[in-house]
Amino acid sequence: MEPYEIAAAAFGVVMLALTTRELLHRRMRLAQYFIWAVIWFALILFGMVPQFYSTLLLATQVLGMYTPIHFVTTFSVLILFGMAYYLGKRIAELDDKLSTVVEHIALQPATEGVDQGKERKKHPKTQESS
Numbered sequence: 001m002e003p004y005e006i007a008a009a010a011f012g013v014v015m016l017a018l019t020t021r022e023l024l025h026r027r028m029r030l031a032q033y034f035i036w037a038v039i040w041f042a043l044i045l046f047g048m049v050p051q052f053y054s055t056l057l058l059a060t061q062v063l064g065m066y067t068p069i070h071f072v073t074t075f076s077v078l079i080l081f082g083m084a085y086y087l088g089k090r091i092a093e094l095d096d097k098l099s100t101v102v103e104h105i106a107l108q109p110a111t112e113g114v115d116q117g118k119e120r121k122k123h124p125k126t127q128e129s130s
Helices: 003-024 030-048 050-062 068-106 110-122
Strands: none
Touching: 003 030, 030 050, 050 068
């Protein structure tokens, strides 16, 4: 095995483990996990099984590209554009939700905050003296 194949496979294994950990800690949805797992498995396979590289070479020729790196670069950029679009859309949705929450809090009557402050003053915390 070539050093770049070992590095690619090792990187894929580490990233798959980190992605799985994120799923188990519920910081990632199953659909997201599936997409990333497919990418990491492909990276592991291309690194560990040289026959997959020849398959990539064949796909590159069928698509009219000169080398496999053109294939990888082109589709990586397309995937990144798709992810940037999705993240931008998600950020806009979260911004709208945050604005709604802030407006709701800002429009609450000012007396609610004053009443809560008076109740806190009536029941001060007792401090223990030594």
